[in-house]
Amino acid sequence: MNFKVFIICVELNNKRAxxxxxxxxxxxxxxxxxxxxxxxxxxxxxxTSDQLKRVLLSKITPDHKLFIMKSSVDASWVLTADIDQWLKFNL
Structure with a gap:
């Protein structure tokens, strides 16, 4: 099965959210x-990003901001080792 990785940015204002x-x-x-x-x-x-947006918007309140995009192969980062390895394997 082929996979892709989406980058999701969300503004959440409390621990429960x-x-x-x-x-x-x-x-x-x-x-x-x-x-x-x-x-x-x-x-x-x-x-698609739009499909994910619809699913995730149903899980948060309307005042939260949400950004979703499909990642590309051209990416660069400086992160912890576990995240670094996950991204290298999955992107």
Whole structure:
């Protein structure tokens, strides 16, 4: 099966909102926190950013801001070793 990774940025204003959002990500697939409020989510190649947006918007309140994009192979980062390895393997 082919996969792609989406980068998701979300503005969440309390610990409970973060926990609920991360629980929603867990239901969707394998994911990692890149930095607080920014996540990498591995999905089937057929998924689109818009499909993910609709699913995730149903899990957060309307006043939260959300940004989703499909990642590209051309990427660069300085992160912790576990995130570094995950991104190298999945991007």
């Amino acid at each position: 973060i926990e609920n959002f991360e629980s929603s990500l867990r239901q969707l697939g394998e994911w990692k926190i890149i930095v607080p409020g920014t996540y990498a989510l591995k999905q089937d190649f057929s998924k």
